[in-house]
Amino acid sequence: MALIEFDHASYSYDASGRALDDVSLSVERGEYVVVLGHNGSGKSTLARCMNALVVPDEGAVRVMGLDTADPDAQVEIRRHVGMVFQNPDNQMVTSVVADDVAFGPENLGIPQPQIVQRVDRALEAVAMTPYAQADPAELSGGQKQRVGIAGMLAMEPDVLVLDEPGAMLDPRGRRGVRRVVRALNERGITIVHITHFMDDALEAGRIVVMDDGRPVLDGTPDEVFRHGPELRAMGLEQPFAMRLATRLRELGVPEQAAPDTPHLDVLEEALCRSLSNM
Numbered sequence: 001m002a003l004i005e006f007d008h009a010s011y012s013y014d015a016s017g018r019a020l021d022d023v024s025l026s027v028e029r030g031e032y033v034v035v036l037g038h039n040g041s042g043k044s045t046l047a048r049c050m051n052a053l054v055v056p057d058e059g060a061v062r063v064m065g066l067d068t069a070d071p072d073a074q075v076e077i078r079r080h081v082g083m084v085f086q087n088p089d090n091q092m093v094t095s096v097v098a099d100d101v102a103f104g105p106e107n108l109g110i111p112q113p114q115i116v117q118r119v120d121r122a123l124e125a126v127a128m129t130p131y132a133q134a135d136p137a138e139l140s141g142g143q144k145q146r147v148g149i150a151g152m153l154a155m156e157p158d159v160l161v162l163d164e165p166g167a168m169l170d171p172r173g174r175r176g177v178r179r180v181v182r183a184l185n186e187r188g189i190t191i192v193h194i195t196h197f198m199d200d201a202l203e204a205g206r207i208v209v210m211d212d213g214r215p216v217l218d219g220t221p222d223e224v225f226r227h228g229p230e231l232r233a234m235g236l237e238q239p240f241a242m243r244l245a246t247r248l249r250e251l252g253v254p255e256q257a258a259p260d261t262p263h264l265d266v267l268e269e270a271l272c273r274s275l276s277n278m
């Protein structure tokens, strides 16, 4: 059974049109999925469907087989699917980091000794243990997002859905969030990361590109980023390595030395190997 399954799901906020248009898509356990797409393409709506904040008007979204439209299933669904949003300030509810992280499990009615353990583990997972007693207001944006992630982890979710968590962060803050998210995925947590930063996208095992309420490209970064003209038509760029390799090939550098890869380290390796053989 897929962890998250969109089955011909459509949704409209109002009469102006469909925010999601007949989406069929599965996320399997353990995946690291990045969702790309221009503004208004339906990424946030897709994310909200994953924890029943939005319920489709047509079709269905199921989380571990539970229908998000079933009011009796929604509490359980939200325990399986943790959400992290763009603005870290909106996710802070108390004036002590550890209390903030404890907020979710307290609402679940978890006994106090277990909460303490969960909070410790969650703060450790996001490298924020030294800040357990700090005031969230004094943290950087990136640290706040990591506390937000810890708050979700304390609920022990199966999936973490992050909707542009780096949008308000500097590159350093984003790097910190990316590192934490990667480590969580390595520990088995399924990741759905909505972003418009290329560095984030290259972390993914799979990329889904949304356009006009629909997934239009779906595959590994290598596969998806090969669609240069389609991506450009949707206002998206190819990664730097691919643009550079294309330029090099246009200048006569052989494919072997300038392969079509989104990963700069792969290109670097191929280029250096060919140059050292010249």
Ligand SMILES: Nc1ncnc2c1ncn2[C@@H]1O[C@H](COP(=O)(O)OP(=O)(O)O)[C@@H](O)[C@H]1O
Residues within 6 Å of the ligand: 013, 014, 018, 019, 037, 038, 039, 040, 041, 042, 043, 044, 045, 046
């Ligand atoms: N709360 C809302 N009320 C009305 N329309 C909305 C609302 N949120 C999003 N939309 C519309 O739904 C479409 C998809 O939006 P959204 O899912 O937020 O896309 P993205 O996250 O990719 O920018 C857009 O046309 C947007 O204007």
Ligand SMILES: [Mg+2]
Residues within 6 Å of the ligand: 043, 044, 045, 163
């Ligand atoms: Mg959005």
